Amino acid sequence: MSLHEKSIAELAAGLRAKAFSSVELTRHYLRRIAAHDATLNSFITVTEEQALEQAAAADARIQAGDAGPLSGIPLAQKDIFCTNGVRTSCGSKMLDRFIAPYDATVIERFKAAGAVMLGKTNMDEFAMGSSNETSFYGPVRNPWNTELVPGGSSGGSAAAAAARLCAAATGTDTGGSIRQPAALCNLTGLKPTYGRISRYGMIAFASSLDQAGPITRSAEDAATLLQVMAGFDPRDSTSAEEPVPDYLAALGDDLKGLKIGLPKEYFGEGLDPAVAKAIEAAIEEYKRLGAEVVEISLPNNGLAVPAYYVVAPAECSSNLARFDGVRFGHRCADPKDLEDLYKRSRGEGFGDEVKRRILVGAYALSAGYYDAYYLKAQQVRHLIADDFNRAFEKVDVIMGPASPTTAFKLGEKTDDPVQMYLSDIYTIAVNLAGLPGMSIPVEPVDGRPVGLQIIGNYFDEARLLNVAHRFQQATEWHRQGPAGY
Amino acid sequence: MPLDKADVEKIAHLARLAVSEEALEGVAGDLSNILDLVEQMGAADTSGVEPMAHPLHMAQRLRPDAVTETDLRDRFQSIAPQTEDGLYLVPRVVE
Numbered sequence: 001m002s003l004h005e006k007s008i009a010e011l012a013a014g015l016r017a018k019a020f021s022s023v024e025l026t027r028h029y030l031r032r033i034a035a036h037d038a039t040l041n042s043f044i045t046v047t048e049e050q051a052l053e054q055a056a057a058a059d060a061r062i063q064a065g066d067a068g069p070l071s072g073i074p075l076a077q078k079d080i081f082c083t084n085g086v087r088t089s090c091g092s093k094m095l096d097r098f099i100a101p102y103d104a105t106v107i108e109r110f111k112a113a114g115a116v117m118l119g120k121t122n123m124d125e126f127a128m129g130s131s132n133e134t135s136f137y138g139p140v141r142n143p144w145n146t147e148l149v150p151g152g153s154s155g156g157s158a159a160a161a162a163a164r165l166c167a168a169a170t171g172t173d174t175g176g177s178i179r180q181p182a183a184l185c186n187l188t189g190l191k192p193t194y195g196r197i198s199r200y201g202m203i204a205f206a207s208s209l210d211q212a213g214p215i216t217r218s219a220e221d222a223a224t225l226l227q228v229m230a231g232f233d234p235r236d237s238t239s240a241e242e243p244v245p246d247y248l249a250a251l252g253d254d255l256k257g258l259k260i261g262l263p264k265e266y267f268g269e270g271l272d273p274a275v276a277k278a279i280e281a282a283i284e285e286y287k288r289l290g291a292e293v294v295e296i297s298l299p300n301n302g303l304a305v306p307a308y309y310v311v312a313p314a315e316c317s318s319n320l321a322r323f324d325g326v327r328f329g330h331r332c333a334d335p336k337d338l339e340d341l342y343k344r345s346r347g348e349g350f351g352d353e354v355k356r357r358i359l360v361g362a363y364a365l366s367a368g369y370y371d372a373y374y375l376k377a378q379q380v381r382h383l384i385a386d387d388f389n390r391a392f393e394k395v396d397v398i399m400g401p402a403s404p405t406t407a408f409k410l411g412e413k414t415d416d417p418v419q420m421y422l423s424d425i426y427t428i429a430v431n432l433a434g435l436p437g438m439s440i441p442v443e444p445v446d447g448r449p450v451g452l453q454i455i456g457n458y459f460d461e462a463r464l465l466n467v468a469h470r471f472q473q474a475t476e477w478h479r480q481g482p483a484g485y
Numbered sequence: 486m487p488l489d490k491a492d493v494e495k496i497a498h499l500a501r502l503a504v505s506e507e508a509l510e511g512v513a514g515d516l517s518n519i520l521d522l523v524e525q526m527g528a529a530d531t532s533g534v535e536p537m538a539h540p541l542h543m544a545q546r547l548r549p550d551a552v553t554e555t556d557l558r559d560r561f562q563s564i565a566p567q568t569e570d571g572l573y574l575v576p577r578v579v580e
Contacts, residue, residue: 101557195541195543208539241546300529306526307526309522309523326565326575337576338575340576343501343502347502347504347505350502356512358500358502359493359500360516360520363516363520364523375536376526377523379531379535381536418518418522458541
């Protein structure tokens with residue numbers, strides 16, 4: 001088996017047994033990036049020199065018997081995480097020359113675990129997009145078919161992980177940005193409960209929704225990454241002070257008697273019938289594994305996308321006010337006064353989608369409109385969360401599609417923002433409620449990957465990983481990779 | 486609610502965002518479509534529903550009022566567009 005086909009547990013075992021070194025493994029992945037990424041465009045920055053230094057340090061740790069499960073494992077980090085001394089662009093011209101002066105907590109934790117960072121992955125600008133086409137650095141291509149989008153906003157991470165250009169990657173998910181690209185690229189993507197992973201140093205888009213998580217080839221790999229990423233951080237005021245369980249320990253639990261809720265709203269209008277069939281086949285597999293299926297209703301799900309496009313833009317307009325051309329980031333040439341400096345720096349630094357969302361947010365928050373938009377959206381958000389709370393009185397997990405369609409063609413939806421927003425009809429409600437959600441690969445449709453979404457109760461990540469792992473023990477869909485890589 | 490070019494100019498000013506004259510009409514159309522989507526919320530009866538500001542209904546945590554960060558001014562200013570004597574420079578505001 002080639003090194004890039006091995007799971008993280010297999011790589012860790014190989015490193016400990018000295019079958020290969022982290023330097024060799026890292027070089028192997030760097031060669032793969034050099035060979036394939038001109039086509040895929042999944043990395044914005046490849047940090048070759050630093051990666052090899054980290055690999056050598058990991059080899060020394062392993063030699064000294066001080067290795068953890070991620071020591072020496074080459075990972076790709078979404079370019080939304082601040083990395084000390086390394087460009088952190090967030091996919092934007094605004095931050096094209098921004099060298100982060102500190103590490104995000106997530107990055108710090110990976111460093112402490114001895115993981116190797118291969119580079120920073122491409123993404124929709126400021127994580128605003130569902131196809132990775134809003135990046136200042138150009139679109140990412142889906143390794144399963146390079147005419148197709150990889151999904152977004154963590155599209156670079158998904159494409160890199162799918163093409164085996166890294167052992168695993170990180171993403172962030174504000175409305176589906178981990179689960180949807182994972183679905184479109186045949187990967188396992190986990191968005192944990194809001195507050196589970198520190199947001200410190202993760203460039204903010206919508207602070208009440210943003211959450212980081214792993215994008216991997218299996219639930220087992222996801223458990224290993226989450227173990228390192230999760231935990232309380234005093235530097236993030238919304239970080240949850242909840243104990244972190246042993247995510248690997250519960251992976252093998254039996255699913256007998258597991259109650260799966262199927263919301264009828266997830267199988268209605270807008271869902272591609274072929275995707276529906278693939279999801280139903282996966283549910284049948286769960287029945288064979290001993291699970292019981294219960295039909296449930298999330299009556300307010302149809303309001304999730306409308307409410308999200310108030311809450312997210314409102315928070316974005318506030319968060320992105322910091323990009324003013326004064327302290328860091330792009331500054332326009334020859335400003336004639338302070339207002340001109342602000343307006344032109346922002347006008348030149350931001351792309352069209354980011355501008356649209358800032359404007360929608362500024363409008364929704366402006367005098368006279370606040371009650372009709374922002375307050376109303378926060379109330380609708382409560383209705384959506386209550387729907388889930390009622391459902392979890394009856395079921396252990398909720399399942400449905402992660403995305404209404406398989407990957408679409410590059411350019412297909414770029415002229416119609418509202419059509420693009422509807423790519424996330426099944427993922428957005430989970431962020432509004434703050435719940436954990438996953439996407440795992442099921443049977444593809446016409447060679448295009450399909451993702452099954454699994455939604456859990458608050459802080460029930462261990463169960464989600466267990467439910468995903470047992471399916472992956474019984475099936476082979478997650479082992480499939482794109483041809484040519 | 487449909488927005489026109491004048492509305493976009495006003496919002497863009499509030500957001501301190503330059504939008505070129507040629508782009509105004511397209512932006513007005515896009516924003517109008519987005520607001521049409523958003524206004525589907527109107528169908529929900531939310532009378533008496535508490536607005537949800539935090540997904541876990543957590544209160545803001547407080548920390549002791551003590552200095553915990555070290556002074557990194559030089560480091561932070563090294564990535565600024567223009568500084569002088571430890572200050573950020575902007576065009577003259579007061580004549």
